[in-house]
Amino acid sequence: MRYFENIVDTIGDTPLVRLRNVTEGMAPTVLAKIEYFNPGGSVKDRIAVRMVEAAERSGELKPGGTIVEPTSGNTGVGLALVAQLRGYRCVFVCPDKVSEDKQNVLRAYGAEVVVCPTAVAPEDPRSYYNVSDRLTREIPGAWKPNQYANPNNPRSHYESTGPEIWKQTDGRITHFVAGVGTGGTISGIGRYLKEVSDGRVQIIGADPEGSVYSGGTGRPYLVEGVGEDFWPETYDKGVCDRIIEVSDKASFDLTRRLAREEGLLVGGSCGMAAEAALEVARHAGPDDVIVVLLPDGGRGYLSKIFNDDWMARYGFLSTGRVGATVADVL
């Protein structure tokens, strides 16, 4: 018999898939690391299991305890998966721009969800950072993983995702591209790839227009899970050779093309990272191997990015209507 002891053991070892159509006319090999293959559907399963295990070892999380975390959804799913198996309660705090679909997924895993306004400063008592702090103080036995400062966030990528990419490309990777949210993904993978290649692999961060990583002030943007209005401890400022700024429109356009042209139904931050990877690919040579990490799947965005009315409302709709019918064509 071949089986896993539990669903958490299936986290990691995600496939690399070549992007063939959206890269038309470009010289290098562009490979996507498809993180929706993780059981919770995103890259965040990796950090969730690592942060919980470390907290159990250190005694910060005790049997029957409560996990409280500000999360845009994906980290919550990862934490809820692990918590459910080990008997912890979960309370998640998320900004109101996070889609209802994503909030409902957290509730389906048995978590409680508290929704906070996006359009307030991080120091505002209503901000999702402050609300989660208060809940952590007030709920007995509460532990906050704090993915924005927890060293086990980047460490999980340094120890798992980075080595996977190096092995899968036989050490031929020349560029690594990922979106930056907490910075855990790019810092952990970037540091590993820099070390193992003696500094040869170029690390490129993708950032929404308006976010601090590309020099913005934190003004609102619609792509979810990436960009920040402050500098988290989990982001290693020395790791990126370059940051590429991507607009919401370019992110969502490419997200839709990935579904139609590559068969990859992925989220908006995937389109953003892939757009940055294509920008790198346009100026790279035939021997270059560019790996772009795609953090999650697209089902949580059906009522937004894949909804023509939503796209049109923000002026994002230019080509390829999702709901185009035979009648539209005739």
Ligand code: PMP
């Ligand atoms: N994309 C999505 C959809 C995410 O949820 C996250 C995590 N915030 C990221 C990208 C960015 O990953 P990281 O926090 O490791 O920088």
